[in-house]
Amino acid sequence: MVVGFAIVAAWELVTAIGVVAFRKPMYNALSLVANMLGLAVLFLMLNAQFLFAAQIIVYAGAVMVLFVFIIALMNPQADISFRPGGTEWIYGVVFGVVFAALLAALLFNHGLTGRPGAFTPEVIAAAGNVQTIGIALYTRFLFPVEVTSVLLLVAAVGAVYLAMRRIR
Amino acid sequence: MPVPAYSFLLLSGAIFTLGAIGFMVRRNPLVVFMCIELxxxxxNLAFATMSRYLNSLDGxxxxxxxxxxxxxxxVVGIAIIVQVYRAGRQMDVDELDLMKE
Structure with missing residues (x-):
């Protein structure tokens, strides 16, 4: 388990660096696909099988296919991301180090607290993972689910409107 | 529990930091979007971790x-990017300042 986590964590870090550092957008997109598949494996390790399936279907499937299609359609120039002699990387790395140090300090100085719930892995395994989450989604979280469905509808209408409209 | 929650949360923080760096450094709007996804x-990884270690479903x-x-x-973001591309403007977030005028 620990060895598996170490392998997947290294995979995640390498592909995340690939998303940020590759020059061509297509390589960025493929790194992101690899990153999302690794994240799905991490969800499986965390006993979240439903999230594992949703991650692969929605992210690695739908969202990234959209990205790859748009990149293939637009064929953006590779050199757009780096000015010759640009100094963005220095600022970015300095920001990253400070931000990561703040996050780690927050995590280790305050510890993890929280009230444990009733859904131990045994309880979830007895009822089934998807069944448990489905019951929670449609009872306790019914209002957020409905609001999200409205959001999806609005996004679809907005995308169609933007696709039909010609801007000068 | 073999893997402590801290390692998952630290990995989550590292990925988030890399995404934030890319968000600020990259200038292609598509790559900026990918960094937001990252x-x-x-x-999401932090949510799933806390959900697992607190025995809760909320995360x-x-x-x-x-x-x-x-x-x-x-979906909406890519529709906007495609519109900007169709209008023949340069695909560079530093150059897209039409709203300013």
Whole structure:
């Protein structure tokens, strides 16, 4: 388990660096696909099988296919991301180090607290993972689910409107 | 529990930081979007971790909602990027300042 986590964590870090550092957008997109598949494996390790399936279907499937299609359609120039002699990387790395140090300090100085719930892995395994989450989604979280469905509808209408409209 | 929660959360923080760096450094709007997706994924990992280690379902449900909202956001964002591309403007977030005028 620990060895598996170490392998997947290294995979995640390498592909995340690939998303940020590759020059061509297509390589960025493929790194992101690899990153999302690794994240799905991490969800499986965390006993979240439903999230594992949703991650692969929605992210690695739908969202990234959209990205790859748009990149293939637009064929953006590779050199757009780096000015010759640009100094963005220095600022970015300095920001990253400070931000990561703040996050780690927050995590280790305050510890993890929280009230444990009733859904131990045994309880979830007895009822089934998807069944448990489905019951929670449609009872306790019914209002957020409905609001999200409205959001999806609005996004679809907005995308169609933007696709039909010609801007000068 | 073999793997401590801290290691998952530290990995989540590292991925989030990489996404934030890319968000600020890259200038292609598509790659900027990908970095936003990276950050959302890192947050989902933190949600799933806390959900697992607190024996609660709230984190998983919240991560599911985050996935849905991210899908909607990507659809609208890419539609806008395609419109900008169709208008023949340069694909560079530093040059896109039409709203300023």
């Amino acid at each position: 950050m959302l994924n890192a947050v 998983v449900v919240f991560a599911f909602l985050v996935i849905t909202v991210a899908a909607a956001e990507v």
